[in-house]
Amino acid sequence: MSEALPGLLIPPWGSGPRVRVVSTTRVGGLGARGFSTFNLGARTQDAAAVVDANRARLRRALGLSQEPGWLHQVHGTAVAPLGASPESPPEADAGWTASPGLACAVLTADCLPVALVEPDGGCVAVAHAGWRGLAGGVLEATIAALPVPAERLLAWLGPAIGPAEFEVGPEVRDAMLAGDEGAHAAFRPGAGDRWFADLYALASRRLRRAGVTRIDGGGWCTFRERRRFFSHRRDGPGTGRMATLAWIQPG
Secondary structure: OOOOOOOOEOOOOOEOOOEEEEEOOOOOOOOOHHHOOOOOOOOOOOOHHHHHHHHHHHHHHHOOOOOOEOOEOOOOOOEEEOOOOOOOOOEOOEEEEOOOOOOEEEEEOOOEEEEEEOOOOOOEEEEEEOHHHHHHOHHHHHHHHOOOOHHHOEEEEOOOOOOOOOEEOHHHHHHHHOOOHHHHHHEEEOOOOOEEEOHHHHHHHHHHHOOOOEEEEOOOOOOOOOOOOOOHHHHOOOOOOEEEEEEEOOO
16 A cells, blocks of 8 residues: 555455455545545535545555446445446446456445455455345345355455444344344344344345355444444435445556
């Protein structure tokens, strides 16, 4: 990494010789009020020039020679293969590549980012996994799109809203339990018909069921850790987005 950037979250294997994985925080860039200071979301209410400056700083800090493969995220399950930089971001909630030097990237501010990498540099992927994506199978779809067996993958769970703050309605629990009654352990009762959901536990369960057993990360709460993370649920639309990126080192 060629320029110091504070606040980066890196898995224990995330600065290895073949693959890199990082999650950003809200620390280390430009921006004011709810976008202070390192908003990377181009579809937020922040000034475009500020977002562009933050993205440029991110590229320099990570030593990336080209713009990351950003996505037009829609809380779905589509997985985009990333190659040459497209004119506009593909509509998808996960991206993967086997091309060295091109970073897959997703933006989040409570939803769970999940990176999947083949440690020898065969391929990398990143998925945007809120409850809709998890229930729809975005992680399973991402694993299926990769050209390596699931058991060879490492997974990294980036910062998301924690189980003490992610209160949901019964429709969310029903969607997550459809076809997997064992997922009930990731929920605890709230008031009335409400439930508190553990995105980290739900994602880990789905990853393991799909064949991925080496899982790191998790344990943060974007809602509670105000100084460290953006949170849409806490602050509404006037807040920024963090990025989780994975790439294969060139050479």
